Amino acid sequence: MIFLAKITIGLKEGMLNPEAMAISHALGNLGFPTDDIRTERVFLIRFDAADHRDAEEKARGMCERLLANPVIHHYEIEVHR
Amino acid sequence: MRFAVIQFGGSNCDRDAHYVLSEICGVDTDLLWYKEGLPRTYDAVIIPGGFSYGDYLRAGAIAARTPAMKDITAHAGRGGLVLGICNGAQILAESGLVPGVFSINAYPAFICREVYLRVDQTASPFTSLYRPGEVIRIPIAHKEGRYVAPDAVIRELEEEGRIAFRFCSMEGDLTPESNPNGAMGSITGILNREKNILAMMPHPERASEVILGSEDGKKVFLSMIGHIESSGST
Numbered sequence: 001m002i003f004l005a006k007i008t009i010g011l012k013e014g015m016l017n018p019e020a021m022a023i024s025h026a027l028g029n030l031g032f033p034t035d036d037i038r039t040e041r042v043f044l045i046r047f048d049a050a051d052h053r054d055a056e057e058k059a060r061g062m063c064e065r066l067l068a069n070p071v072i073h074h075y076e077i078e079v080h081r
Numbered sequence: 082m083r084f085a086v087i088q089f090g091g092s093n094c095d096r097d098a099h100y101v102l103s104e105i106c107g108v109d110t111d112l113l114w115y116k117e118g119l120p121r122t123y124d125a126v127i128i129p130g131g132f133s134y135g136d137y138l139r140a141g142a143i144a145a146r147t148p149a150m151k152d153i154t155a156h157a158g159r160g161g162l163v164l165g166i167c168n169g170a171q172i173l174a175e176s177g178l179v180p181g182v183f184s185i186n187a188y189p190a191f192i193c194r195e196v197y198l199r200v201d202q203t204a205s206p207f208t209s210l211y212r213p214g215e216v217i218r219i220p221i222a223h224k225e226g227r228y229v230a231p232d233a234v235i236r237e238l239e240e241e242g243r244i245a246f247r248f249c250s251m252e253g254d255l256t257p258e259s260n261p262n263g264a265m266g267s268i269t270g271i272l273n274r275e276k277n278i279l280a281m282m283p284h285p286e287r288a289s290e291v292i293l294g295s296e297d298g299k300k301v302f303l304s305m306i307g308h309i310e311s312s313g314s315t
């Protein structure tokens with residue numbers, strides 16, 4: 001069966017996010033001040049799996065072996081048919 | 082004695098490293114396209130700087146998962162030396178051959194300039210020709226070089242003497258101003274537990290000739306050669 005995994009990868013709580021700081025600075029310059037901005041990355045991946053559980057398992061494998069770096073990232077997985 | 086310099090798509094300091102080893106240090110060195118893996122045994126493998134795979138995903142992340150890294154891991158497992166410079170250091174961290182990660186600089190700009198480093202560990206195959214605490218001048222050129230690791234890992238690195246280089250001032254002091262990328266503990270060169278793998282962000286191959294302004298980096302290569310000679314390789 002073909003599944004679509006939506007994988008969201010973000011920095012763990014407390015990790016410095018220089019990209020968000022730069023964006024926050026630019027937003028402030030445009031008149032949108034904020035001191036709380038987070039950036040995350042979304043991957044939409046279509047692949048074959050035996051069932052929903054297998055698809056989640058495979059998506060977790062993708063995160064742990066490549067997409068995320070466990071030292072700095074957390075990830076969330078949503079799997080759809 | 083034979084060295085190998087691995088070329089990934091996007092490596093761009095491969096020829097510099099090859100030139101310094103073969104022409105300046107006079108050691109036989111092969112330039113190897115990563116798809117060849119390691120076709121024979123080598124005494125040392127250099128993973129050079131550059132932007133392998135365009136730094137897609139994270140710097141070094143994709144190169145770290147290529148089959149060539151299995152050969153390099155096996156080479157290290159046999160006690161062979163591995164030196165990762167800049168992108169090579171990122172690849173070694175992404176491979177898990179050294180702990181932690183080299184992440185985006187605290188001030189997210191590409192920094193290319195000379196910096197001062199303090200040699201914190203001289204009992205390693207890469208640093209034996211330096212004096213303990215010696216301050217050396219070597220350039221950096223990176224945007225993702227801020228060393229990050231859990232506190233427990235930093236403690237372990239310190240206790241086991243696995244920090245080879247830290248950013249410092251001209252006098253050798255660790256100050257925020259002398260830490261160009263915001264690295265934890267100003268760390269920019271780390272060894273694996275067995276001390277036969279070194280991952281460093283600064284470029285010793287760009288500081289190996291007086292004509293380039295500094296030859297402080299040359300001792301990294303000469304230390305490696307001395308180590309290999311003393312361990313009886315031909």
